[in-house]
Amino acid sequence: MxxxxxxxxxxxxxxxxxxxxxxxxxxxxxxxxxxxxxxxxxxxxxxxxxxxxxxxxxxxxxxxxxxxxxxxxxxxxxxxxxxxxxxxxxxxxxxxxxxxxxxxxxxxxxxxxxxGCYPTGAIALLRPLVEARLLPRDYPVTIHAISGYSGGGRSAIDEFESNEAAVAAPFKVYGLALEHKHTPEIQLHAGLAHRPFFVPAYGAYRQGIVLTVPIELRLLAPGVDGERLHACLAAHYAGARYVEVMPLADARAMAHLDPQALNGTNDLRLSVFANAERGQVLLSAVFDNLGKGxxxxxxxxxxxxxxx
The missing domain is CATH 3.40.50.720 (NAD(P)-binding Rossmann-like Domain)
Known part of the structure; x- marks a missing residue:
């Protein structure tokens, strides 16, 4: 054979x-x-x-x-x-x-x-909502993401693991010229009409990503709230082997997001955090930048x- x-x-x-x-x-x-x-x-x-x-x-x-x-x-x-x-x-x-x-x-x-690693989380959150017309294609999307330093490849790994000054810096925001190469990929495959505002960072840990997208409900159609956004994601990924949409009740009970929670796996965990009183929703993705990413x-x- x-x-x-x-x-x-x-x-x-x-x-x-x-x-x-x-x-x-x-x-x-x-x-x-x-x-x-x-x-x-x-x-x-x-x-x-x-x-x-x-x-x-x-x-x-x-x-x-x-x-x-x-x-x-x-x-x-x-x-x-x-x-x-x-x-x-x-x-x-x-x-x-x-x-x-x-x-x-x-x-x-x-x-x-x-x-790409960051686009995996961003697109997974945004594409179903755009396709369902819950999130307008022209919504002014902002994405903040923190990756383990292995996301920067061998040079970043060498820097963080061999340079005491680098290790001492717990957090590094980069891409300040706003020309990160992942941005066009996110725009295209998420179905966005405009370039999203993307702010990436490295933390002083080896691998794992937390990516978040803030949503202002006042910019969405009447009646679109955290529950509807969550229901859309849950329906889209129902039965997906590697993608989990955390139940709203579990998200409400969470106090923090751990970027290393899914390290060593090919899993992607999506969550919706909603504050109806403030009219705000936070979408999040957690996954291993060396795994699903x-x-x-x-x-x-x-x-x-x-x-x-």
């Missing part, structure tokens, strides 16, 4: 290592990696890509585009974990829970672009593609 071959191009980066760990020991596929002296050899990489069934690209954007350009074998399927193709036509967005039929589209696709999502997409 022939097992499908999976080649990870860039398996020494943060995401690549995590994917490798998740696939190691699988008996339903053959995992292909290159020895250290061949990892930067363009000809050897091109050969490996064209000889595999599925190539998973864990590379900087330019290198990911280069890798796609290597492909001559039309049977090769690709999962790109970089941000190079997330807003490009011809690529299927790799968030299976995005909409009805999305998992089917991923399963059939030749080219899948893995979502990266390697876990890639493996989920791979499993869909291999099953087709």
């Amino acid at each position: 022939r097992f499908p071959t999976v080649f990870i191009d860039g398996d020494q980066g943060t995401t690549g290592l995590q994917i490798h760990d998740r696939l190691r020991g699988r008996t339903d596929l053959r995992l292909v990696t290159l020895p250290p002296d061949e990892r930067k050899d363009a000809a050897r990489r091109a050969q490996a890509i064209n000889e595999c069934d599925v190539a998973i690209l864990c590379l900087p954007d330019a290198a990911a585009r280069e890798a796609v350009g290597f492909i001559r074998n039309s049977d090769v399927r690709v999962i790109d974990a970089s941000s190079a193709h997330r807003t490009q036509p011809g690529w299927v967005y790799g968030l299976p829970e995005l909409a009805e039929g999305q998992a089917r589209d991923i399963a059939r696709a030749r080219r899948v672009t893995n979502p 990266a390697s876990g999502a890639a493996v989920q997409n791979l499993d869909l593609m291999l099953a087709h």
Whole structure:
């Protein structure tokens, strides 16, 4: 029996290592990696890509585009974990829970672009509400998110884990030029008419994300409140294996959100916190930036593609 071959191009980066760990020991596929002296050899990489069934690209954007350009074998399927193709036509967005039929589209696709970590939480919260017309497409969306420092890749990990001054800083807001590369991805796949205001940050812990979106009920249609927003999310994700919408009663009992609560999993937990008296709602997403936000999502997409 022939097992499908999976080649990870860039398996020494943060995401690549995590994917490798998740696939190691699988008996339903053959995992292909290159020895250290061949990892930067363009000809050897091109050969490996064209000889595999599925190539998973864990590379900087330019290198990911280069890798796609290597492909001559039309049977090769690709999962790109970089941000190079997330807003490009011809690529299927790799968030299976995005909409009805999305998992089917991923399963059939030749080219899948893995979502970014922050966009996974933001889009999961916003897209169902926009599609249900509970949140206007032109709503002035603001997103605040805190990630573990591993979200910055190897350079951020080295900085936080080897630099005493960096570790001493418990919280770093970045993206102050308001040009974060995830913003167009969020706008497109959430269905927003305008660019959202996105404020990312790193905390002095390794992995895990808390992402929040504040909603002013006075800007929504009459009768739209926290309960209706919650009901929409709960209905959209009913039966989703990896997405949980926390019951409103449980959310009311919460005093804080822990970004590390789902570390090591591919789970995504969505919550709605409502204050009817003040006319305000806070949407939140908690997940592992290395799980559902990266390697876990890639493996989920791979499993869909291999099953087709």
